[in-house]
Amino acid sequence: MNTPDPQPAPTLAKDGGEDPAARTPAATSGPTGASTAAPFGTVDAVRVAGVTKTFGTRKNQVTALSEVDLTVRAGEFIALIGPSGCGKSTLMRVVADLEQPTGGTVEVFGKTATQARKDQDYGIAFQQAGLLPWRSVAGNIALPLELHGASRSERKQRVAELVEMVGLTDFAKSRPDQLSGGMQQRVAIARSLAERPRLLLMDEPFGALDEMTRERMQAELARISVETGAAVVFVTHSIPEAVFLADRVVVMSARPGRITEEVVTGIGRDVVRDQRLREDPAFFTKVTEVREALHGAPVASSGAEER
Ligand SMILES: Nc1ncnc2c1ncn2[C@@H]1O[C@H](COP(=O)(O)OP(=O)(O)OP(=O)(O)O)[C@@H](O)[C@H]1O
Ligand SMILES: [Mg+2]
DSSP, X not given: OOOOOOSOOOOOOOSSOOOGGGXXXXXXXXXXXXXXXXXXXXXXXXXXXXXXXXXXXXXXXXXXXXXXXXXXXXXXXXXXXXXXXXSHHHHHHHHTTSSOOSEEEEEETTEEHHHHHHTTOEEEEESSOOOOTTSOHXXXXXXXXXXXXXXXXXXXXXXXXXXXXXXXXXXXXXXXXXXXXXXXXXXHHXXXXXXXXXXXXXXXXXXXXXXXXXXXXXXXXXXXXHHHOOEEEEEOSOHHHXXXXXXXXXXXXXXXXXXXXXXXXXXXXXXXXXXXXXXXXXXHHHHHHHHHHHHHSOOOTTOOOOO
């Protein structure tokens, strides 16, 4: 299942750095990304093993996930791509403990998904920003901190850091309806980072953005993920977005959703993700590789939307 990499190692380090392929995190791992040498730490962020999820009644069943295995190392950035309806959101919801698997096991930092949720080990940002319209930008970002009892001064300091991180300092007092869609999404991302999660679960967070904003947000997310060292599981329909952001692109097939392939991008986390990377021939090579993995999978004809 794991495709050996037939391409020459990409040389994407632009600033005289070492060849990032030499630091490829999952170069020796199987399709489940089972841990080998661990540049990302020792305890895996996510371990999904043999997870199956069926919806519906006995007579009218939909198998959304079938025997899914996925391991995400601490600090690793995974992009999850696959045709519409293949179970990507279901997988995210299972990891986030918003949905119970029908079979198999889920561990988040070595704990049950439920325990990890209680311990606030992860932040969530989904396609809709999901902001509270009556609260300001600062109020929205502070919400998880308030819910978990952070003091007023702690909240103030953390919110100031976060609005700066996502470039919204001047808009801290604005309400969501005074912001563009991209700015709202940045608020949602800041909120997901509020409690410094070691894991971010992001389900098409940039799906509704225009291309320019989207590219800017991708660069910001790449920067934030390096700064915070958080592991990220990022669902997208965009192949270039997946390659741009991820250490590893995991490809799912149409229903019943299962992981069919994965492509290690070979782009080190410390490689600056900017326009030069998008124009690098090695980047295109990886985009093609993911495209072939996606189309080579037994997908339904109407399935994959690419941008
Ligand atoms: N609560 C539910 N009840 C019944 N069926 C569901 C439920 N949630 C998801 N499904 C089904 O599970 C399958 C996978 O859905 P899911 O939302 O995970 O797909 P997806 O890969 O995220 O698709 P998209 O790319 O369109 O967001 C679909 O067939 C969907 O109809
Ligand atoms: Mg979805």
